Amino acid sequence: xxxWCLYPPCVSPTSPQAAPQIQVFGYEDSQPTRAALRFFRxxxxxxxxxxxxxxxxxxxxxxxxxxxxxxxxxxDRESRAYRAANLGYLRLDADQVVERLLxxxxxxxxxxxxxxxxxxxxxxxxxxxEWLAASPRS
Numbered sequence: 001x002x003x004w005c006l007y008p009p010c011v012s013p014t015s016p017q018a019a020p021q022i023q024v025f026g027y028e029d030s031q032p033t034r035a036a037l038r039f040f041r042x043x044x045x046x047x048x049x050x051x052x053x054x055x056x057x058x059x060x061x062x063x064x065x066x067x068x069x070x071x072x073x074x075x076d077r078e079s080r081a082y083r084a085a086n087l088g089y090l091r092l093d094a095d096q097v098v099e100r101l102l103x104x105x106x107x108x109x110x111x112x113x114x115x116x117x118x119x120x121x122x123x124x125x126x127x128x129x130e131w132l133a134a135s136p137r138s
Contacts, residue, residue: 023048057105065121079107
């Protein structure tokens with residue numbers, strides 16, 4: 001048995017006290033993403049940031065957000081990428097929207113945040129505060 005432990009004795013990955021980590025999907029230079037990161041860092045919460053420029057969102061992870069909000073709600077209709085692709089003039093069904101989102105993550109409404117089984121798309125500070133109020137803190 002080794003003298004060191006990967007997890008502190010008070011928090012192990014299997015203990016009920018271990019709060020789910022907050023996963024933030026976005027771009028480093030996106031103002032809403034930076035605001036979300038700042039929100040969670042100010043509260044000293046563990047964050048896993050996924051920069052979509054370096055690693056695109058996995059289809060299964062995107063599906064989790066699509067099931068919760070619908071594909072159209074994840075489209076950022078104000079983005080340059082949306083206007084450049086002329087998507088305002090096209091009629092796309094949900095599957096086609098998901099294909100576009102996977103092909104070009106700049107079309108996503110950011111930040112996408114996952115905390116356990118709960119998710120948000122776009123700035124949602126009130127929802128994040130509800131999550132923190134409901135989760136047990138040690």
